[in-house]
Each structure stands twice: as C-alpha cells, then as structure tokens.
Amino acid sequence: MSTPNAEAESLLSIEIGTIHTRALLFDLVDGQYRFLGASRVPSTFGAPYYDISEGIYQALKQLQDGTARVFLEDSRLVIPGRADGAGIDSLVLIYTAGPGLRIAVLGLLEDVSLESASRLAASTQSVLVEAIGLNDHRKHEEQIDALLKAKPDLILIAGGTEKGSTRSVGKIVDLVSMVLQLTPEDRLPEIMYAGNQAMQNHVTEALSRFGAVQVVPNVRPTIENEVLAPAQEMLARTVTRIRNQHLGGLQAYASITSAAPAPSSHTFGRMIRYFSQINNSQKSVLGVDLGASYTTLATAQQGKLELSVYNLGMGAGLQPALEKSELAEITRWLPMQIPDDEVRDYLWQKTLFPASIPATVETLAIEQAAARQILALALRTHRKRYKNPLQSFEPVLVSGATLAHTSPAQTLLMLLDGLQPVGTTTFVLDPYGLMPALGAAAEVNAMLPVQVVESNAFVNLGTVLSPLSNDRYGTSIMNARIEYESGEESRHEIRQGNLYQLPIQPGQTARIHLEPLRPVEIDPMHNSDTRSFKVIGGICGTVIDARGRSITLPADDSRRRDMLKKWAMALGS
Structure with a gap:
C-alpha cells in the first residue's frame, strides 16, 4: 500500500462488484474537487479469468476513451501522476464481489x-x-x-x-x-x-x-x-x-493503493456517519444501497452508526428475498395483471442472469415491485436487529441501479412504498453510486468527499411530508398553503389516502403551511404545534403522502391496480 500524498489532486476509485467493475475519476476543477467520469465493464473475478486485473484494465481503457486522459502505459496504471497530466495521484479500491x-x-x-x-x-x-x-x-x-x-x-x-x-x-x-x-x-x-x-x-x-x-x-x-x-x-x-x-489480483493492487482495499459496505457506512455529523436534524440519517446480491442499510445519528448488510438484492439476492417473502407481498405492487407464474419465473430467471435488464413495461413493473419488498424487508430486519423503531429520517440517501436507472418519479414512489417514512423527509439519489468511493477517498483526502457532496453529483428527488391520520379514504384531513419567495401563494386540499405533488420547482424555496381539519400527526419528531415547513423543491417538487402508515391497499385486485396507477400519475410517473 502506498503512502497517502498530501499534495495529491486526482483520485481514482476502483469498485469490484458482483456483476460490474467500475472506475470513478475525481480531480480538482477550479480549485474544487469534482466527479469527472466513470466507466463500467463486466467483472472478471470469476470464470474464465479468476482475476480482477482484466476487469480493471478494461474499465481504465473505457475511462481513458471517455475522458481523453491517459491512465495506462504499457498496460500498466500510471501512478503517481506525471507533470504532463498522465496517470493519477491516488488510488482506492473497494469491493462487493466474492461469497459471503x-x-x-x-x-x-x-x-x-x-x-x-x-x-x-x-x-x-x-x-x-x-x-x-x-x-x-x-x-x-x-x-x-x-x-x-x-x-x-x-x-x-x-x-x-x-x-x-x-x-x-x-x-x-x-x-x-x-x-x-x-x-x-x-x-x-x-x-x-x-x-x-x-x-x-x-x-x-x-x-x-x-x-x-x-x-x-x-x-x-x-x-x-x-x-x-x-x-x-x-x-x-x-x-x-x-x-x-x-479475489485473484486483489493483493497485487493493494500494494499500489493509497489506502487498504475495503468492503463497499464499510465505506458506505463511513459516509452515512459523516452525514449524521453535519446534520442538524434530531432524526437519523438513512442510507440504502440496493445492489444485485446485497443491500446495505445504514442509519446514523450524531455520529453513531448502525450498519447492516443483507443478502437481498436485485440479482442473485432475489433468491433469499423470494424465500423470505410471500409472492403476494411482491405482486400487490403491480399496476397491471400479470399471472403469478410469470412473475415467479421472471424473478427466478433474474437470479441466474443478474446483468439482464427489463425489456418490457411488465418486467420493469415486476422488478420495481420486488425492489419495494426488498426495501421493506431490509428496514424491518434492521429495526428488529437494533431494537429501534426508526420511522423518521432526514435525509434518506439512496443508490443502486434499480433506483438510479429509471425516472425520478418512479424512484421516489418505490422509496415511499418500500420505506414508508413518517413526518418530513428529504430524498437524495446518488445516481452514479459515488458514496462507497467517497467513503474510501476520505481516508486519503478528507476534503474530496466534502466538496463532491456539495457539488451537483447528487440529485435531490424532493421533500416529502407524510402526515398520519386514521380517517377514512377520501376524507379532507388538512389544507396546505404554499407561500413562495415572490409573495405568491397557492392552496391545496389534502384528502386521506392520496399523493400530492405540490407546484414547487427544482431549487425553488417555499414555505408550506398546514392547517389540520381532522386529528393529524404531522411529524412525530417535531413539536405538535409545528405546522410550517421551509422546503426546497427537488426533481419531483415537494410531495405530501397522505396514504397513512402502514399503507393499506384495496383487497379487490381491480381497485388496487387503479389505486397504484392513480398514485403513479400523481407524481407524473
């Protein structure tokens, strides 16, 4: 392992995943550290190579082509970087590959x-x-x-x-x-x-x-x-x-890394701990990394981390998810009629071919329904393991291909259905899967993750207000008044059992005033008299989730599917 360089500028992160090997490049731009590019190729720790080196080489070649920078010379990584701009100054390596x-x-x-x-x-x-x-x-x-x-x-x-x-x-x-x-x-x-x-x-x-x-x-x-x-x-x-x-080749690369190689879950948890230390909220920070074979779930408050890795995921991890769930717990989230046998067959096939992507609207819906159940399973087990009710979070940071490679509205709806937070929650998406890499980089360069987090590398999906009410579906439970910085206002009636996307543009600051019409708990972590919230619009604006907790779906299949479609349309999905 090489010694960390205090003068280092560029940093390369290599992630050896179960399915893919990724290379992520960070460097100074106008005096600030920024994420510059990434590459992704199939991992080679298994047959026929049984060595991570080939996958890393292909990832670096792809990154060279995408960034027009030179990282390889005679098929070897140039480290440290040279005065002509070739190579990189620091290298970190993280991994999820390998058996449990x-x-x-x-x-x-x-x-x-x-x-x-x-x-x-x-x-x-x-x-x-x-x-x-x-x-x-x-x-x-x-x-x-x-x-x-x-x-x-x-x-x-x-x-x-x-x-x-x-x-x-x-x-x-x-x-x-x-x-x-x-x-x-x-x-x-x-x-x-x-x-x-x-x-x-x-x-x-x-x-x-x-x-x-x-x-x-x-x-x-x-x-x-x-x-x-x-x-x-x-x-x-x-x-x-x-x-x-x-993992063949891991020990060889460890000799040139600036910090010891580490499990991705460990460096992911390090970042969630950091967010909790800069978070002024009384709530826990929640981090979720939904992978192919594993799901990492981390909660932290004031630097105290609770970290769990579950063998649940959207590839090989579907097998234990299916074994721990009734199929109905997945199919209840489908907005269209798909026979149970087709759902079961598709999910089992996905365990055999985890790199495959959904080719139809139906198979996409199946995967997103499975993601909801995996999120619910992981959080439920985490609560039980740490004996913590964990209902309110601020913020929620999420990553994973299933969450990142779809529309923001579908991502937010999966998270709301799977995690079902209460109170006021900001949802932040890590679309490039930077969190584990930043956690590893922190050991080499403490300033790099701070500045990258403050850049536009993360996506604010939006703030969600989830009030609790025991009233029947359709009952008016409160009025919402939006006060914009321009002085303009808009008013909205909130009915039990519905989702509302409020007209607040991305980056726009506004204040929401809530007027309960029935007994409503707006946020269990705030004073009961707190009915006014300052929000910043995300990609999905600001959302009021008045569906109650836990979310109850109609028993009738036709009504249930209509309800799911209505909720999706409410978020523009």
Whole structure:
C-alpha cells in the first residue's frame, strides 16, 4: 500500500462488484474537487479469468476513451501522476464481489455480548453460520462438532463487560482452542476477540499458536453501552485479508493503493456517519444501497452508526428475498395483471442472469415491485436487529441501479412504498453510486468527499411530508398553503389516502403551511404545534403522502391496480 500524498489532486476509485467493475475519476476543477467520469465493464473475478486485473484494465481503457486522459502505459496504471497530466495521484479500491463471509460468533449472554457480536458480523457481507452463548444447551462436544461443520472463515469472540466476567470467557476460549486443534492447518479461520480486555493476554496466549489473533476494544464494555466502530474498522481489514484468497489480483493492487482495499459496505457506512455529523436534524440519517446480491442499510445519528448488510438484492439476492417473502407481498405492487407464474419465473430467471435488464413495461413493473419488498424487508430486519423503531429520517440517501436507472418519479414512489417514512423527509439519489468511493477517498483526502457532496453529483428527488391520520379514504384531513419567495401563494386540499405533488420547482424555496381539519400527526419528531415547513423543491417538487402508515391497499385486485396507477400519475410517473 502506498503512502497517502498530501499534495495529491486526482483520485481514482476502483469498485469490484458482483456483476460490474467500475472506475470513478475525481480531480480538482477550479480549485474544487469534482466527479469527472466513470466507466463500467463486466467483472472478471470469476470464470474464465479468476482475476480482477482484466476487469480493471478494461474499465481504465473505457475511462481513458471517455475522458481523453491517459491512465495506462504499457498496460500498466500510471501512478503517481506525471507533470504532463498522465496517470493519477491516488488510488482506492473497494469491493462487493466474492461469497459471503462465513462467520461464527461466540459470546456470553444472548441479549448482550452475543447480540453485539451478531450485529458486528452483520455489518459486512456475511453468513452467520453458528452462534454459541452461555445459554446454548448443546453438550460441549456437540458445540465443537457444530463449529467444525460450520467451517467459518472468521470466529468472532465477545463477552464480558469491562471488569466483568473472566471465567466464562475463558471457557469460550477453551472451546475455540479445541476447535482449532481439530481444524486442518490450511482451513484455519481468522480469529477476532472483542470482549473483556482483561482477558486479552489470555486469549492471545491460548490461540496465537493457530494464527494471529485480532484484538479490538470490547463491543459491549457495559451492559447498556455498545461500541462497534473500532471493531468494524478491524473487521473491514480482516475481510480484505480473507478476500485476498477469493479475489485473484486483489493483493497485487493493494500494494499500489493509497489506502487498504475495503468492503463497499464499510465505506458506505463511513459516509452515512459523516452525514449524521453535519446534520442538524434530531432524526437519523438513512442510507440504502440496493445492489444485485446485497443491500446495505445504514442509519446514523450524531455520529453513531448502525450498519447492516443483507443478502437481498436485485440479482442473485432475489433468491433469499423470494424465500423470505410471500409472492403476494411482491405482486400487490403491480399496476397491471400479470399471472403469478410469470412473475415467479421472471424473478427466478433474474437470479441466474443478474446483468439482464427489463425489456418490457411488465418486467420493469415486476422488478420495481420486488425492489419495494426488498426495501421493506431490509428496514424491518434492521429495526428488529437494533431494537429501534426508526420511522423518521432526514435525509434518506439512496443508490443502486434499480433506483438510479429509471425516472425520478418512479424512484421516489418505490422509496415511499418500500420505506414508508413518517413526518418530513428529504430524498437524495446518488445516481452514479459515488458514496462507497467517497467513503474510501476520505481516508486519503478528507476534503474530496466534502466538496463532491456539495457539488451537483447528487440529485435531490424532493421533500416529502407524510402526515398520519386514521380517517377514512377520501376524507379532507388538512389544507396546505404554499407561500413562495415572490409573495405568491397557492392552496391545496389534502384528502386521506392520496399523493400530492405540490407546484414547487427544482431549487425553488417555499414555505408550506398546514392547517389540520381532522386529528393529524404531522411529524412525530417535531413539536405538535409545528405546522410550517421551509422546503426546497427537488426533481419531483415537494410531495405530501397522505396514504397513512402502514399503507393499506384495496383487497379487490381491480381497485388496487387503479389505486397504484392513480398514485403513479400523481407524481407524473
């Protein structure tokens, strides 16, 4: 890994994805860092190349053609950049490619240290293959057999608050030691210890003969306090070491990057944490990256990050999504009649050919319906995992091809249907998928992501007001008065069960005054007397979503489809 250069100007980000490899270029323009261009080619970590280098080479060639800049010389990347403008000054590399990491977690109490260890494991692309705590009723030899059969890539040990239990932690370490003795040397897992620091030396002495033991601060220093951030940093580095075995060429590129390669989910979470630190709202920032195999969901408030990666997505990730959902939970969002067999067949075929794109209006509707269900599943699981109701967000930042490669109105409607936020929410789209790259760049150049975020690289879809009312469909629940900076006004009647796109142009500032006519909760995070909001129009203007929470669809199929079409037309979709 090369040393970060304080004088560096240009930065190249390489992202190795499950389907595509992307190259993103950032550089100074008139003294400000800007996103200049991107390329995308098929990834080559699998057959027939089994090496990421070919995909990176093709991505750089495409970027050269698109930007008229020279990055390659004799098929090699020019780094650092030269005085004639060739090459780049800094390189970062992130990845989502590769199988889910097999992680076994061991802790003491199921709802304390074991819970924190499971959250840590879920913050990267992983499969939880085994969990053992004090309440595990299996015999000692059965626990050993279970861990051996699980074949974990990583064993994560937690347990014991600071100045707390040591004897029970010692028993867990003895169990792991026995498992490692019975594991072939070429299949020994990585070991990470995130428990009572008083046991650090004991753990290291007992397990280091099987390999390096990564020791991180206690993830549960007290029963009430959970601290995952330091362990997440170490986990990202550990994942990269394991990925070096799965992704040919990764280790070679790591020698020329300005920061260690990292999982995209980790750098995505870093950006959501940053947004929460500059956000003045009392609400959490929500970030969603809807990928082909995985969906990353991150919430953060005042720098405290809650990060989860789910094996749900719009490609291979459709298989677990279908297994965890009733088909009706997807088809209920279809605005036209499509037989269930056709929907099921199309989605299963998509798992086999994740790079395919919808060719008809019907198949596009199927994918967007599936996206709604995946968003709902991910947020529901995230709430349960972190025991957080998470209803109000400001802002919501989203990325992913399914969300970016369609009309802004369709994107916003998918997000409203899938996430169903309450109160006042600003939706921001990352159309070029820059967030993980910016999170990686922050480690090299802290100013670059700040200035790129302030540029026009992100799209403000609009501010949405989602009041809550228990009135029947069609009941007038409030009046909305829009006061423009010019002094002009417009008035609108808001009825329960409807969507309204208010006439506020992109970039236009206005103030919305709401006058409830019935019992209405306008925003649970604001004072109940707050009925006036300053908004800036987005691509979709400003929207009032008066459909209630959770959204109830008519039981009759014909009425339901008519309702979906009406909502789409309300947003101009």
